[in-house]
Each structure stands twice: as C-alpha cells, then as structure tokens.
Amino acid sequence: MKVTVFGTGYVGLVQAAVFADVGFDVVCFDIDSRKIEALNEGKIPIYEPGLENLVQRNAGENRLRFRTDVKMAVDHGDIQIIAVGTPTNASGGADLRNVEMAISAVAEHMTDDKLVVIKSTVPVGTGDAIEENMSVRLNARGSDKCKVIVVSNPEFLKQGSAVNDCMRPDRIIIGTNDPEANLMMRKLYAPFNRNHEKFIVMDRRSAELTKYAANCMLATKISFINEIAALADALGADIEHIRKGIGSDPRIGYDFIYPGVGYGGSCFPKDVKALAHTAMGVGVEPWLLNAVEKRNLRQRYALFDKIDAFFGGELQGKVFAFWGLAFKPNTNDMREAPARALMERLWEVGATVHAYDPEAMDECRRIYGNHAQLVMATTKEDALAGADALVVNTEWKAFQAPDFDLISRSLKAQVVFDGRNIYDLNTVRGHGLTYFGIGRSSNTVVHGTE
Missing domain, CATH: 3.40.50.720 (NAD(P)-binding Rossmann-like Domain)
Known part of the structure; x- marks a missing residue:
C-alpha cells in the first residue's frame, strides 16, 4: 500500500x-x-x-x-x-x-x-x-x-x-x-x-468530536485534581493521600490525577480552547471547559506563589535552579510548558534561572536565545551551583532519586519547590531541606513512607 x-x-x-x-x-x-x-x-x-x-x-x-x-x-x-x-x-x-x-x-x-x-x-x-x-x-x-x-x-x-x-x-x-x-x-x-x-x-462528525472530547476529558481530570490540591494546601491536608484515596476507586482510577503545575504541550491547551470556541459558536455555554482552562492558567503560577511567600517577596537577584523545561518527560517540546510561565515570571521580578533539561536544552536556546537572566546548565548538578533554591518542573526519571546531601550543600536557602510531587517529604526534610510541593501543606506531618 x-x-x-x-x-x-x-x-x-x-x-x-x-x-x-x-x-x-x-x-x-x-x-x-x-x-x-x-x-x-x-x-x-x-x-x-x-x-x-x-x-x-x-x-x-x-x-x-x-x-x-x-x-x-x-x-x-x-x-x-x-x-x-x-x-x-x-x-x-x-x-x-x-x-x-x-x-x-x-x-x-x-x-x-x-x-x-x-x-x-x-x-x-x-x-x-x-x-x-x-x-x-x-x-x-x-x-x-x-x-x-x-x-x-x-x-x-x-x-x-x-x-x-x-x-x-x-x-x-x-x-x-x-x-x-x-x-x-x-x-x-x-x-x-x-x-x-x-x-x-x-460518522465523520462524531469522530471529530471524539478527539476533542478525549483531550478535554483528560485536561478536566488534571484541573480537577489541581483544584483539590489547592484546597489541600489551604486546609492542611496532603493531596498525595487524597489521590490514593480517590484513585483506588475503579470508577475514577489513577490516570491523570497527579497534581502539579498544570498541563501544557501542543494539544490540551489548544483543544480546550477550540472546543469552547466551537460550543460558543453553536449556542452552548462551555462552563466546564472555561473553568478547566482558568484553573490550568492559574496553576502555572502555583509554585511562584510559594516561592514569593518563602522569600518574603524579595526575589530581586535570587537564583533558581530549574530541573525540567519540557512540558512533560520524554520529549523536548516546550510549547505551553508550565516551566516557561514560571521562568518568565521570575525574570519579571529580577531573578535568574539556572536551567537544565535532559532533552529540551536546544529548544530552550531556540526560544530564548542568550537571555541575560538565563544560564544553561550542562547537568542537573551544574544547575545547583550558586542557586538559592531548586524548582522541579518536569518529572524526568533523572530527577527522581537525586543526591539530597549535594542539594542541601549547594542551595543557599536550602529549599526545594517540587512542582510534580516526585519527592518524599520525610526524605527531603531529613537532609535539612525545606520542602514545598503541590497540595502538600507544610503543616502536614507524614508518618512513614509509602
């Protein structure tokens, strides 16, 4: 053929x-x-x-x-x-x-x-x-x-x-x-x-709508768990326990209920917008789709709020090690990547970023060129040098079992902002580091590990 x-x-x-x-x-x-x-x-x-x-x-x-x-x-x-x-x-x-x-x-x-x-x-x-x-x-x-x-x-x-x-x-x-x-x-x-x-x-029209419905359903699950994570933060609960509690229900399942800094890439953001646009065009109010998008746009700055609060709003001159630039692991795609929104916001307030990603470094150079507040690191360890804090944006396997002693020695402020909840709180804190995740209140006491 x-x-x-x-x-x-x-x-x-x-x-x-x-x-x-x-x-x-x-x-x-x-x-x-x-x-x-x-x-x-x-x-x-x-x-x-x-x-x-x-x-x-x-x-x-x-x-x-x-x-x-x-x-x-x-x-x-x-x-x-x-x-x-x-x-x-x-x-x-x-x-x-x-x-x-x-x-x-x-x-x-x-x-x-x-x-x-x-x-x-x-x-x-x-x-x-x-x-x-x-x-x-x-x-x-x-x-x-x-x-x-x-x-x-x-x-x-x-x-x-x-x-x-x-x-x-x-x-x-x-x-x-x-x-x-x-x-x-x-x-x-x-x-x-x-x-x-x-x-x-x-039929053809049903197939076309099936594609949008599938992507918007997955985006909805992500925005839903991120909204519950925001509640967990406010109420002193731990979203990781909540995730297991609801994910174990076979009617819900674990797929796409991992809290984080929001969805990105070339599909979910544009497809949610496009289906909402289609709905408006035929007189159907897209209440849910609009809410999904609004939550996701807000979620991109969830870590910034924690960073800003920790440093008391004094971010001018601070240096942040970024682990992860791609919108998800195993790709170099930075389209609509949450890391971009956070990085650009930090630049606005005078901070510098030491960035590392296993595959997206060339893409980052293509997008930002020789930005004065961006240092392109050669390794994840290199990104830590001279940094005040570590920010994890993408859950690459290479980031999941780091040398926490090295992190603790390297960071001036000894603080980790985990945008993908990939680290165990007890482990991180046991190395003298302050830890902030998504929906993991600093007041939460964790007894034992998983």
Whole structure:
C-alpha cells in the first residue's frame, strides 16, 4: 500500500515511520526544506523515544522517503494522510491554514482516486467542508472523474510514548459512512488490529468530536485534581493521600490525577480552547471547559506563589535552579510548558534561572536565545551551583532519586519547590531541606513512607 503523509511533526513523522515499519511504501511531505534535508540525513528534529532508529532504519531500506515535491507526494499515495498542526488562532478556535494548504495541494495535483485521511485535530464539520470543497475544485479543473473520500481518523498519541502508542493503539477511530473508505482504512490498520478488535467506526462528525472530547476529558481530570490540591494546601491536608484515596476507586482510577503545575504541550491547551470556541459558536455555554482552562492558567503560577511567600517577596537577584523545561518527560517540546510561565515570571521580578533539561536544552536556546537572566546548565548538578533554591518542573526519571546531601550543600536557602510531587517529604526534610510541593501543606506531618 502506498501512503503519503503531510507533516513531519510529532504526529506525522511518527505515523509515517510506523506505517513504513510494517511494510508500506511511505512518502512524508513537508514545505520546510531544511527539515526535509535534515531528515534525509538521518537527523530527527524532535525527541521521541525510539523514533530515531525507526526513521533511520526504514529510510535506509527505502520504505520511508522525505520530500518537498508536492506533486510527487500527491501522485505517490493512494491514501493521503493530513497530519499538520492546527494551533490556536486569534479568536481561540483552531487555525486550519496548514490543513487547507495540504488539502489544496491534493486537490490541485491528484489525477486518480484518493482517500484523504484527516489526522489533524479539526473542528466538527471540517471533514464535510473539505470533501465538498475538493469535489468542487476537481469539477472546476475538469477532473470530475477523480473520486475523493475524506475520512476522520483522529490520533491519540502521547508525546514521550508516541511510537509505542502508534504501534499498539488502544482504539482506532474511523469516521466515515462510506463502505469503500471503511474497507481501505481497515486494510491500512490491519497490522495493528491483531490481538483484538480495535476498530470503532462512526460518522465523520462524531469522530471529530471524539478527539476533542478525549483531550478535554483528560485536561478536566488534571484541573480537577489541581483544584483539590489547592484546597489541600489551604486546609492542611496532603493531596498525595487524597489521590490514593480517590484513585483506588475503579470508577475514577489513577490516570491523570497527579497534581502539579498544570498541563501544557501542543494539544490540551489548544483543544480546550477550540472546543469552547466551537460550543460558543453553536449556542452552548462551555462552563466546564472555561473553568478547566482558568484553573490550568492559574496553576502555572502555583509554585511562584510559594516561592514569593518563602522569600518574603524579595526575589530581586535570587537564583533558581530549574530541573525540567519540557512540558512533560520524554520529549523536548516546550510549547505551553508550565516551566516557561514560571521562568518568565521570575525574570519579571529580577531573578535568574539556572536551567537544565535532559532533552529540551536546544529548544530552550531556540526560544530564548542568550537571555541575560538565563544560564544553561550542562547537568542537573551544574544547575545547583550558586542557586538559592531548586524548582522541579518536569518529572524526568533523572530527577527522581537525586543526591539530597549535594542539594542541601549547594542551595543557599536550602529549599526545594517540587512542582510534580516526585519527592518524599520525610526524605527531603531529613537532609535539612525545606520542602514545598503541590497540595502538600507544610503543616502536614507524614508518618512513614509509602
């Protein structure tokens, strides 16, 4: 089967590499010539565990090719997968310009039947509009005998485990009412449907809304636990005990009820905004979605409030060691990362940041350049040198069992602000350090460890 993928980001590149790995002939198209050149040299522009080897192996065996020739890309694939970004636009909705450019390219260059698969997260009704628009354009250029079918096929990949998620999907949503398209999609995903039936077939609009509903549900769980954490802080309770108490209920579960400094990345923030925007457009008041976003925006500054209170508002000239810059572990993605909001707020009040992240250092340099109040550390220990306090923003494994004696000796104020609750209070305090977490009141006495 011949497949063309538009987009070489976290979704497109992973999906293209995985399809090539099961034997499909895949062309990956992008308008960014520098990115395509780098990929053809085996250089991966993003960090995702397992992706580099996957790309290099399949490119080396000529099952995966990277091109900027759009006509060649359209001609190649019987299936055209649209996996380009849909960032937030000025009004809070989804910016569909990348999708529109990809669709225009397919409509302009296709000379035979195509199945167009929309993997990009798009507002409900986009698939209908695309199919109608493409049919009109084909008729206008006298190619009315070419048949185009548009399918919604949302992705549910988690950055940091995207390759595994792609190879072992828990469900495969196919949004179409067309029997031929359904059959082609089943053939495309047959290698990933061996253990048990994973296909869920529905109409296109329902598939589009399913994607938004899934991400907004997860964002809601995060904002909910962070709101309970704020209550725990105010009432002298420990959110970690509360988390176990509610997570042990199988109706709730433990997934996505880990308190912290809020969600980030390229999906949850924009999708909550976009669905709220869609709701307003059809006369449905998005009370819950608005609250989810408001709590998350506030949560980004939860650590700043603790830092400011501890230092009595005297933050001018203070130095903070930052462990973690990416919005989550196992990625270099800093889009909407909580660490950015906190770092920029500390700069506003005259503080300096010594930053370290296992994978996001180059991305941090790209974003901030040679910022006068930013020191790029080479190791997590290097970040501690000369710092007043340690701030943990991302729960990388490399941060989870540190040398607390070294931390205690290095920090002038001997204080740790744990934005992901990865440390045991007794352990940290046992090394002479003051500890602040999220929803872990300083008045809470912890008896024993987990």
